[in-house]
Amino acid sequence: MFGSPGFWDERYYVNCEPFEWYHDYAALKPLLEQFMTKEMHILLVGCGSSEMARDMYEDGYTSLFNVDISRVVVDEMAMRYDMKEIPKMYFEDDLGGIQWKQADATDLTAMFNDKIFDVVVDKALLDALYCSEVPGKQTHKYLQEMDRILTPEGLFFCVSFGLPENRLDKIEDTDEESDGFLAWEVEVHAIPKLMPNQYKVSQLKKPEDVYYVYTCRKEEKMDNEKMLKKKAEKARAAGKKIPTRNKR
Numbered sequence: 001m002f003g004s005p006g007f008w009d010e011r012y013y014v015n016c017e018p019f020e021w022y023h024d025y026a027a028l029k030p031l032l033e034q035f036m037t038k039e040m041h042i043l044l045v046g047c048g049s050s051e052m053a054r055d056m057y058e059d060g061y062t063s064l065f066n067v068d069i070s071r072v073v074v075d076e077m078a079m080r081y082d083m084k085e086i087p088k089m090y091f092e093d094d095l096g097g098i099q100w101k102q103a104d105a106t107d108l109t110a111m112f113n114d115k116i117f118d119v120v121v122d123k124a125l126l127d128a129l130y131c132s133e134v135p136g137k138q139t140h141k142y143l144q145e146m147d148r149i150l151t152p153e154g155l156f157f158c159v160s161f162g163l164p165e166n167r168l169d170k171i172e173d174t175d176e177e178s179d180g181f182l183a184w185e186v187e188v189h190a191i192p193k194l195m196p197n198q199y200k201v202s203q204l205k206k207p208e209d210v211y212y213v214y215t216c217r218k219e220e221k222m223d224n225e226k227m228l229k230k231k232a233e234k235a236r237a238a239g240k241k242i243p244t245r246n247k248r
């Protein structure tokens with residue numbers, strides 16, 4: 001259900017007030033700053049009604065592209081921030097400034113070329129796709145898209161409730177021969193969950209006491225391997241004879 005546009009449209013139709021899953025920008029900022037600079041081209045996928053983009057923009061980030069599958073929330077967010085008179089600044093290419101567009105993150109081919117974003121921020125979208133009707137297929141397509149649109153040294157920054165043992169099998173696949181090969185290396189970070197009582201210190205003894213942040217850094221060499229593999233597959237599909245490369 002969390003993967004269906006109908007579910008999200010209905011949810012936002014009933015209530016489109018700002019809502020933040022897991023953590024807000026202030027909580028994530030110290031970690032985000034370790035990985036990105038203000039002028040990078042950043043995509044916020046499955047942005048929902050979160051105020052991340054607005055807060056980042058006000059903090060000096062200059063290129064924030066937001067996409068969500070729900071047209072209801074995208075229209076509302078675009079209108080809300082036009083009304084608040086956040087200046088729209090467009091640069092030579094189409095990515096600059098702050099903008100919202102409706103799109104399915106599992107297939108962005110109509111919207112984005114390969115290798116254009118420095119960073120993709122996912123807060124709870126991968127988790128939503130894990131709860132869709134066909135989680136295996138959806139998460140596979142989605143992660144391949146993220147890999148495709150990131151620059152050869154880009155970063156996928158994924159905030160999730162999912163424990164590493166339930167996420168790394170999909171997020172981390174460095175086997176060049178595998179279908180799910182992703183040209184990035186993964187590190188896992190943890191951020192304590194907000195406690196109902198803000199003065200109570202979390203014991204952090206249970207894995208459920210934290211949210212996980214998977215930082216997936218693209219690797220130029222792996223990216224080249226993947227490109228070559230894709231080209232070879234295309235050529236084979238077109239009937240050309242391409243020898244299989246030996247694994248080093």
Ligand SMILES: C[S@@+](CC[C@H](N)C(=O)[O-])C[C@H]1O[C@@H](n2cnc3c(N)ncnc32)[C@H](O)[C@@H]1O
Nearest residue numbers: 008020021046047048050068069104105123124
């Ligand atoms: C759990 S909410 C997270 C919202 C926001 N990122 C936050 O942190 O508050 C998941 C969001 O992903 C969107 N979504 C679900 N499937 C999607 C897809 N295939 N492509 C793009 N967005 C999708 C939903 O509409 C929803 O806004």
